[in-house]
Amino acid sequence: MAKRAAPEVNAGSMADIAFLLLIFFLVTTTIETDTGINRKLPPMDDNQEDVIIKQKNIFTVLVNGKDELLVEDERMNLKDLRKAAVEFLDNGGDGTCDYCHGKKDPASSDNPDKAIISLKNARETSYKMYVSVQNELVAAYNELRDKRAMSLYGKTFTEMQADYDNVNWVGNKERLKEKIEKIKEEYPQKLSEVQ
Known part of the structure; x- marks a missing residue:
């Protein structure tokens, strides 16, 4: 019986096909980019004049390394943060805000334009808690x-x-x-992160 020779496979165009497939997948693949928290930094001011801010116009929020929330030096649950921030921002303590519906407490913020929320996180704060606090504070501005x-x-x-x-x-x-x-303009988002 005669031995039959196996037909040779023409591999000359294999490199071309592999190269075309590589180009196809590079062109059609989308690469996802991570998006962070959208924050716009204030513009640089050439005027280096010190601005005096009354302590009553600063709403301090602290998150410690155990993900515990301290608002105005009192412990608070995350679910109550938005309401407390809304009450602070919408207070209208000096009477200049005719659209504010707050308690008009003279010990709290004067008006939304002067109110600043100061957020400080410990280094050990979890990212989940950090984002949750940010979301609640931004939601307070959006609600107003x-x-x-x-x-x-x-x-x-x-x-x-x-x-x-x-x-x-x-x-x-x-x-x-x-x-x-x-x-x-009426409810400017003044959210300051402290180191």
């Missing part, structure tokens, strides 16, 4: 902005932001931007 926008424009601030970010929104973007900026 939503209430104010609803009373002025019949629409929440969050909805207005979504409309402005929506490319297909058919309304007047410039007018909407003015409304958003007005609400941001």
